[in-house]
Amino acid sequence: MNSASSRIRSQVGIIGAGPAGLMLSHLLHLQGIDSVVVEARSRQYCEERVRAGLLEQGTVDLLVESGIGERLKREGLVHFGIKLRFEGRTHRIDFKELAGGRGVTIYPQQKVLQDLFNARLNAGGRIFFDAATVTLEGIAPSRGEKPAIHFRSDGAAYELACDFIAGCDGFHGVSRPSIRAGALSVFQTNYPFGWLGILAETPPSSDELIYAHHDRGFALLTMRSPQLSRLYLQCEPDDDVKNWPDARIWEELQSRLASKGWVLTEGPIIQKGITPMSSFVVEPMQFGNLFLAGDAAHIVPPTGAKGLNLAVADVQVLAPALVEFYASGKRGLLDQYSEKCLRRVWKVQRFSWWMTAMLHLFKADNAFDRRRQLAELNYVTSSRAAAQTLAENYVGLPLD
Numbered sequence: 001m002n003s004a005s006s007r008i009r010s011q012v013g014i015i016g017a018g019p020a021g022l023m024l025s026h027l028l029h030l031q032g033i034d035s036v037v038v039e040a041r042s043r044q045y046c047e048e049r050v051r052a053g054l055l056e057q058g059t060v061d062l063l064v065e066s067g068i069g070e071r072l073k074r075e076g077l078v079h080f081g082i083k084l085r086f087e088g089r090t091h092r093i094d095f096k097e098l099a100g101g102r103g104v105t106i107y108p109q110q111k112v113l114q115d116l117f118n119a120r121l122n123a124g125g126r127i128f129f130d131a132a133t134v135t136l137e138g139i140a141p142s143r144g145e146k147p148a149i150h151f152r153s154d155g156a157a158y159e160l161a162c163d164f165i166a167g168c169d170g171f172h173g174v175s176r177p178s179i180r181a182g183a184l185s186v187f188q189t190n191y192p193f194g195w196l197g198i199l200a201e202t203p204p205s206s207d208e209l210i211y212a213h214h215d216r217g218f219a220l221l222t223m224r225s226p227q228l229s230r231l232y233l234q235c236e237p238d239d240d241v242k243n244w245p246d247a248r249i250w251e252e253l254q255s256r257l258a259s260k261g262w263v264l265t266e267g268p269i270i271q272k273g274i275t276p277m278s279s280f281v282v283e284p285m286q287f288g289n290l291f292l293a294g295d296a297a298h299i300v301p302p303t304g305a306k307g308l309n310l311a312v313a314d315v316q317v318l319a320p321a322l323v324e325f326y327a328s329g330k331r332g333l334l335d336q337y338s339e340k341c342l343r344r345v346w347k348v349q350r351f352s353w354w355m356t357a358m359l360h361l362f363k364a365d366n367a368f369d370r371r372r373q374l375a376e377l378n379y380v381t382s383s384r385a386a387a388q389t390l391a392e393n394y395v396g397l398p399l400d
């Protein structure tokens, strides 16, 4: 231990206050297990960062059942269908009919985080913000050392001693690179495009999401509230928002989303950002006393909105495993953590890749590919079995 460090202790040390880290801390607290969260950014930054917005039924159920669903029940917009638009026509996929009455809810990631921060801090939970020089030690299975997280926060140095570390620090965090080289296998594919996302102060022009296949590239209409629209456009992977003045964005959205008799209402754009797209998985998702969850272990392309939901599903596996350990001293569920999560992760990877491949214009695209995509869209919108496959994956597969 560095002699200048203050030594603190918790049963579980969590790196990262995103959906995975905060939800894990919340679920553990409900079971009487103590955790400390170490976050590189400020609370304000975490609560304002514009990201995901669509919650699967299982994510909604978890938020409600764990006691933080009050605002979600009031403000969440529940959807029982989506629209696929191609060749100027619009087809609805009906979740009520095809997904056993399950639906999805539009509720922004920032609000999920605000609700989780409030719950944790009101319950006396310990969260260190603006943490710098975060390092991990004692995770190797064979060395017999106890895990610890070292970091600086508010001008002081800390050593957080714990039994287990949850690496919930996203794709660019320190947890995954702390695992010794060769212990993890990486599976990755990149896409030759990104998404430009905007928030616009205008009521959504459709009461349901519209996924549009178009010769100029993919577009998506979604929303954040009855007054706020969120829209996405396929763009170049290394594009810069500077290339996208507001007028160009609306012009492109108007042509890609066009449909006879339907009007896309424009409004002031209050936020713009570009997200690169890749599919990424590490196996296994655990090493010794370190457990990776969420984007630290896997990334999906955004089509189908699975990133946040997958992060929450991971900690729904990790929390009971830790509960079992503290109740009985057994590592049975902990040892199965990665295997259990990866079964779901790969199904979700498959779905996100399939939605992406069906709807986007690929660089090396050719007439054959475009015909194949249209055949896929025609099939999905005409075969009940194909539509059901989309619907049940979209609302979220059950935890197995």
Ligand code: FAD
Residues within 6 Å of the ligand: 015, 016, 017, 018, 019, 020, 021, 038, 039, 040, 041, 046, 050, 051, 052, 053, 054, 109, 131, 134, 168, 169, 170, 171, 172, 173, 174, 273, 274, 275, 293, 294, 295, 296, 302, 304, 305, 306, 307, 308, 309, 311
């Ligand atoms: P994160 O939310 O990334 O949280 C990780 C946390 O760890 C962050 O707060 C970070 O500051 C912190 N951290 C990082 N490094 C360290 C460190 N060294 N020490 C301490 N803390 C650290 N998904 C969708 O479903 N739909 C979308 O529309 C969508 N849009 C997105 C747009 C963008 C720009 C991005 C980046 C992602 C988007 N996603 C979307 C994905 C979704 O937001 C993520 O899958 C989700 O946030 C994953 O949660 P997480 O808790 O695993 O990781």
Ligand code: DHB
Residues within 6 Å of the ligand: 051, 052, 053, 054, 106, 209, 222, 223, 230, 302, 303, 304, 305, 306
């Ligand atoms: C949203 C994002 C997605 O990637 C998607 O497929 C559906 C909705 C959203 O931000 O609302």
